Amino acid sequence: MTARVRASFERQAMMSTLGIRLAAVERGRVELVMDHDDRFTQQHGFVHAGAIAAALDSACGYAAFSVMPPEAAVLTASYTINLLAPAAGQRFVMTAEVVRAGRTLVVCRGEATTEGATKPFAVMQSTLSAVYDRPGITH
Amino acid sequence: MTARVRASFERQAMMSTLGIRLAAVERGRVELVMDHDDRFTQQHGFVHAGAIAAALDSACGYAAFSVMPPEAAVLTASYTINLLAPAAGQRFVMTAEVVRAGRTLVVCRGEATTEGATKPFAVMQSTLSAVYDRPGITH
Amino acid sequence: MTARVRASFERQAMMSTLGIRLAAVERGRVELVMDHDDRFTQQHGFVHAGAIAAALDSACGYAAFSVMPPEAAVLTASYTINLLAPAAGQRFVMTAEVVRAGRTLVVCRGEATTEGATKPFAVMQSTLSAVYDRPGITH
Amino acid sequence: MTARVRASFERQAMMSTLGIRLAAVERGRVELVMDHDDRFTQQHGFVHAGAIAAALDSACGYAAFSVMPPEAAVLTASYTINLLAPAAGQRFVMTAEVVRAGRTLVVCRGEATTEGATKPFAVMQSTLSAVYDRPGITH
Numbered sequence: 001m002t003a004r005v006r007a008s009f010e011r012q013a014m015m016s017t018l019g020i021r022l023a024a025v026e027r028g029r030v031e032l033v034m035d036h037d038d039r040f041t042q043q044h045g046f047v048h049a050g051a052i053a054a055a056l057d058s059a060c061g062y063a064a065f066s067v068m069p070p071e072a073a074v075l076t077a078s079y080t081i082n083l084l085a086p087a088a089g090q091r092f093v094m095t096a097e098v099v100r101a102g103r104t105l106v107v108c109r110g111e112a113t114t115e116g117a118t119k120p121f122a123v124m125q126s127t128l129s130a131v132y133d134r135p136g137i138t139h
Numbered sequence: 140m141t142a143r144v145r146a147s148f149e150r151q152a153m154m155s156t157l158g159i160r161l162a163a164v165e166r167g168r169v170e171l172v173m174d175h176d177d178r179f180t181q182q183h184g185f186v187h188a189g190a191i192a193a194a195l196d197s198a199c200g201y202a203a204f205s206v207m208p209p210e211a212a213v214l215t216a217s218y219t220i221n222l223l224a225p226a227a228g229q230r231f232v233m234t235a236e237v238v239r240a241g242r243t244l245v246v247c248r249g250e251a252t253t254e255g256a257t258k259p260f261a262v263m264q265s266t267l268s269a270v271y272d273r274p275g276i277t278h
Numbered sequence: 279m280t281a282r283v284r285a286s287f288e289r290q291a292m293m294s295t296l297g298i299r300l301a302a303v304e305r306g307r308v309e310l311v312m313d314h315d316d317r318f319t320q321q322h323g324f325v326h327a328g329a330i331a332a333a334l335d336s337a338c339g340y341a342a343f344s345v346m347p348p349e350a351a352v353l354t355a356s357y358t359i360n361l362l363a364p365a366a367g368q369r370f371v372m373t374a375e376v377v378r379a380g381r382t383l384v385v386c387r388g389e390a391t392t393e394g395a396t397k398p399f400a401v402m403q404s405t406l407s408a409v410y411d412r413p414g415i416t417h
Numbered sequence: 418m419t420a421r422v423r424a425s426f427e428r429q430a431m432m433s434t435l436g437i438r439l440a441a442v443e444r445g446r447v448e449l450v451m452d453h454d455d456r457f458t459q460q461h462g463f464v465h466a467g468a469i470a471a472a473l474d475s476a477c478g479y480a481a482f483s484v485m486p487p488e489a490a491v492l493t494a495s496y497t498i499n500l501l502a503p504a505a506g507q508r509f510v511m512t513a514e515v516v517r518a519g520r521t522l523v524v525c526r527g528e529a530t531t532e533g534a535t536k537p538f539a540v541m542q543s544t545l546s547a548v549y550d551r552p553g554i555t556h
Contacts, residue, residue, distance in 0.1 A: 013180045014187035041152045048153035049215055050196055054189020075222070076188055077383055078405050080358055080497035080542055082217040082524045084517040099540055100501040104382060105355055105407065107499045107540065109526070123516055123524065125497055125542040127356050127405060129383065216522055217544050219358035219403055219497055221385045223378040238401055239362040243521060244494055244546065246360045246401065248387070262377055262385065264358055264403040266495050266544060268522065291458045292465035319430045326431035327493055328474055332467020354466055356499040361492070 001027065004070065005062050012058070020055050020094075022062070028098040030062040033115075036090050046086040052094075052122050053081050056110040059096035060126035064106035067098050072130040077105070079126035087121055089114035096124070104130050140166065143209065144201050151197070159194050159233075161201070167237040169201040172254075175229050185225035191233075191261050192220050195249040198235035199265035203245035206237050211269040216244070218265035226260060228253035235263075243269050279305065282348065283340050290336070298333050300340070306376040308340040311393075314368050324364040330372075330400050331359050334388040337374035338404035342384035345376050350408040355383070357404035365399060367392035374402075382408050418444065421487065422479050429475070437472050437511075439479070445515040447479040450532075453507050463503035469511075469539050470498050473527040476513035477543035481523035484515050489547040494522070496543035504538060506531035513541075521547050 002025050009015060009022050018040060024031035032055050040051040057076055065074040096110035106128045111120035141164050148154060148161050157179060163170035171194050179190040196215055204213040235249035245267045250259035283303050287293060296318060302309035310333050318329040335354055343352040374388035384406045389398035419442050426432060426439050435457060441448035449472050457468040474493055482491040513527035523545045528537035 008182050011182035012187065013178055014189055017178045018189075039152055039156045043147050043150035048151065048193060050153055050157075050189065050193020053192050053196070054187060057189055057192070078219060078221040078356060078385075080217060080219040082516075082542060082544060083215050084519075084524055099499075100536055100538075102501075107356075107501055109540070109542075119517055123526070123542060125499060125526075125540060127499060217495060217524075221377075221403060221405060223380075223385055238360075239397055239399075241362075246362055246495075248401070248403075258378055260378075262387070262403060264360060264387075264401060266360060286460050289460035290465065291456055292467055295456045296467075317430055317434045321425050321428035326429065326471060328431055328435075328467065328471020331470050331474070332465060335467055335470070354500050356497060358495060358497040360495040 001066055005030070005066055008065065009062060014054060015058060018051055018054060020058065025062070025066060028063060028067050030059050030066065030096050032059045032094040034092045034094070044086065046088055047092070049083050052087050052092065052112050055094045056081065056096065056112055056122060056124040057126065059094040060108035060110045060124060061128055063096040063098050063108045064128035067101045067106065068130045072132055073134070075129045075131055077127040077129045079124050081122060081124045083122050085121040091115040106130065140205055144205055147204065148201060153193060154197060157190055157193060159197065164201070164205060167202060167206050169198050169205065169235050171198045171233040173231045173233070183225065185227055186231070188222050191226050191231065191251050194233045195220060195235065195251055195261060195263040196265065198233040199247035199249045199263060200267055202235040202237050202247045203267035206240045206245065207269045211271055212273070214268045214270055216266045216268045218263050220261060220263045222261050224260040230254040245269065279344055283344055286343065287340060292332060293336060296329055296332060298336065303340065303344060306341060306345050308337050308344065308374050310337045310372040312370045312372070322364065324366055325370070327361050330365050330370065330390050333372045334359065334374065334390055334400060334402040335404065337372040338386035338388045338402060339406055341374040341376050341386045342379070342406035345379045345384065346408045350410055351412070353407045353409055355405045355407045357402050359400060359402045361400050363399040369393040384408065418483055422483055425482065426479060431471060432475060435468055435471060437475065442479065442483060445480060445484050447476050447483065447513050449476045449511040451509045451511070461503065463505055464509070466500050469504050469509065469529050472511045473498060473513065473529055473539060473541040474543065476511040477525035477527045477541060478545055480513040480515050480525045481518070481545035484518045484523065485547045489549055490551070492546045492548055494544045494546045496541050498539060498541045500539050502538040508532040523547065
């Protein structure tokens with residue numbers, strides 16, 4: 001399972017472009033790490049919510065993928081993100097956990113925290129689809 | 140108003156990094172354009188939902204900003220995105236409109252469409268905060 | 279299709295308990311109507327958001343159901359509601375439309391408006407599942 | 418604080434109509450309880466998602482209210498609910514916790530569980546507004 005998650009993660013150009021790394025994978029739980037990068041800031045100099053959302057979305061996606069059957073591919077159906085505070089600091093940790101997994105839908109929750117902080121600065125509730133036998137969609 | 144929107148947009152490094160341009164601005168409505176770029180793809184070769192979400196989030200943010208008083212800054216409080224189909228194609232158009240504006244909260248809806256297509260491949264419902272007099276947060 | 283929608287609607291005790299009626303049904307679009315009722319108010323005397331959400335959820339659910347194959351049942355997977363203003367007035371109209379329909383997921387948007395008003399006081403973005411052959415789940 | 422929460426809860430006709438009780442209140446955390454009632458079912462005989470959403474919305478609202486200043490009133494700005502399984506069983510427990518509280522916005526997460534079960538059948542992520550000095554809106 002871990003090998004499947006790592007192999008899929010490495011095929012996402014967006015993750016390497018944003019400098020997001022896979023820090024931990026277990027069944028139903030994934031942790032990603034991302035550093036501050038001036039290329040991905042918003043107008044106030046903090047990392048753009050878009051980069052944080054992309055990281056949280058991937059964390060939820062791989063947490064869901066980690067509980068899916070080997071023949072399934074994962075697609076995000078929808079997510080809701082609350083941005084609680086700016087992404088201030090040098091390093092951000094995104095953790096995601098599966099809340100409940102059905103055969104075709106998996107629901108996850110994720111949190112983004114500045115390294116060392118106790119409270120998240122963003123939280124996500126995400127709905128992922130398990131896709132089977134769809135041409136062009138591999139895991 | 141248009142000048143305020145354009146000036147704020149140009150201070151977002153994330154927008155130029157992702158190649159997102161401001162295509163149209165009017166009171167309560169904003170249109171952004173983005174081209175396919177291999178650096179921002181997911182594991183199936185389509186543009187990553189994270190890039191689309193960042194563009195839709197900005198479209199909603201600037202639509203909200205366009206109806207706020209000149210002294211307000213805008214922050215995304217939360218959004219929900221539904222990803223209806225992969226971001227397939229060469230050019231994507233993100234449009235956002237204000238649904239209703241209060242003094243401190245503005246709600247917008249956005250759609251992402253492949254240029255020339257009739258149905259959106261992603262839709263967003265977004266809640267934006269108008270921020271007044273917060274140190275470090277300018278428009 | 280209209281007959282299937284009406285028959286399913288009439289089996290929902292919650293709709294008759296809340297006094298919600300089916301006002302219009304066409305393929306991909308449903309309109310429900312509900313009157314102010316003191317039994318369903320919140321602490322400020324307006325109709326509770328829970329009643330409005332139940333009505334909007336049903337409107338989205340039946341809009342989705344109206345485009346599904348006859349053998350499918352519909353379940354709400356998730357929705358996001360924004361409450362823009364109190365539900366003030368005597369009669370409320372909930373309209374929902376399908377944004378895009380896949381085989382297993384349908385996305386709808388809904389609006390709740392006080393009769394005669396131009397702007398909605400609540401908006402919903404909803405993800406519905408088409409369920410096939412699940413014991414105990416009929417349409 | 419507990420007295421303020423209880424007094425406000427008792428002014429919501431919707432809660433007594435649905436048979437929802439306040440089971441526990443502490444700073445930043447609220448627990449509500451609701452029994453199965455045939456008047457509030459959907460077409461498959463389970464309690465309607467609208468009743469569950471109303472209960473979870475109230476749980477999040479009072480969790481937020483419990484950390485607000487005494488002069489604030491609370492309004493739900495938006496929420497996202499995922500319905501993971503039908504509301505099967507005789508008694509349902511809704512718990513909500515504050516994730517982070519700002520001066521005007523409070524974000525909460527809630528879970529609905531059948532009494533005795535370990536996994537939630539519904540989860541909510543909610544954005545609440547603290548309202549000050551708005552005519553007609555009291556706590």
